[in-house]
Amino acid sequence: MTGPVIGVLALQGDVREHLAAFERCGARATAVRLAAELDAVDGLAIPGGESTTMSRLLGVFGLQEPLRRRLDQGLPCLATCAGMILLSREVRDGRADQVALGALPITVRRNGYGRQNESFEADLAIPRLGPEPFRGVFIRAPVVEAAAPEVDVLALHDGHPVAVAYGGHVATAFHPEMTRDDRLHRLFLERVAGRVRAA
């Protein structure tokens, strides 16, 4: 089988759910914990989890600089919740040493919706994906407080963008990998395929 290989950053978090979603879409997906594994992928999913923990682990065995280099070269990312925080340009209410990879020109506030008692589910309208609403699962989710004009807002909730696209990236404040709805994973795979063809 040929076709793009999707990595799932597997430092911590809901890695298995992303791998399963890509598998359901018929894509090849593999866990990435080391720089050498990052070299072999055409797209990267950064899962939900704790962004502070992933920030630290990016540094332990030298993954951060190779990841920044791949992002500079246009590596497309599907970034959910903690992944969206890591990929963003500016993080509010984060830790001083928190990694913001800067590939996505948005400003997020960590835990912007509150603690676990404010975690919620809601139906989201995402016209790009068709009329069927998308069940958004928000867990201690970040709030997108600002987005550059060139960022494509795919969905809003409570006046804030909760799903965005920019370049090859798709990012969500919620967890599409926690539902059986793979439409956002497919949207991301289309973008990856477009880039692989163009290259």
Added chain:
Amino acid sequence: MEHNGSGEQPPEPEGRATGGLRVKRGLAEMLKGGVIMDVVTAEQARIAEDAGAVAVMALERVPADIRREGGVARMSEVSLIKEIMAAVTIPVMAKARIGHFTEAQVLQALGIDYIDESEVLTPADEEHHIDKWAFTAPFVCGARDLGEALRRIGEGAAMIRTKGEAGTGNVVEAVRHMRAVCGGIRHLQSLRRDELMAEAKRLQAPFELVLEVAETGRLPVVNFSAGGIATPADAALMMQLGAEGNFVGSGIFKSEDPSRYAKAIVAATTYYDKPELVAEVSAGLGRAMRGLDVATLPREELLAARGW
């Protein structure tokens, strides 16, 4: 509203639902591959967060001290929990006594992120565990085998941790319990469907959950290891045995250099199947906590035997 983004903006839907099963179980899914650390002060909580903990467990005394000092161990003092919640940005968990549902109500009112109905504290009820469905806050519960795990899930636990023997720095019970849970799951998968009711009876577990586990090959909730993990190699061992993450109690703040120990255990939990990397983070750590031989402990001092 500060953001602008693209000109064409989709319409906004109405309504949100909090406290549902998926967000309760979902938070545990987000902690997978991580280390949850026991802390007794805000300062320790900050050290844990700095080291890469995915969450902290707020308690008054670590299990090793509870074991040494004796007395009744209860839910932590409320102002201490609040201080710890204010000190870190990661999720904060806290323990309630087995069956003490008003301690759990207080923790929920405080906005704690996860409640541990824990055998490390002195049980308040020797027969009944808390009805965890009655809460919007998620619960984690201890288990020694598959039947106990499924009973707790049947009561509404959104996360399981194997019990191990807390405060000993001895991983032997953690290994026993993880093997029992994972082996129990493999055994279920080997049975015919018409054998599952008898197996549910033997396990003393809800039939529907037995069916589900036989079908999926895993618990319907995340399963961490706990109780006796003291070194990076211990953490890696539990992950190789099937844990989805580790709780580390006394092992960190009873070691010679807690910050370095914490960082090493976090890295070993992520790179659990890469021995050369576990070796690298294990070098020069200083002394681990002093351990206890579980076999020499009198039966009445075993914490894992609390709850059923």
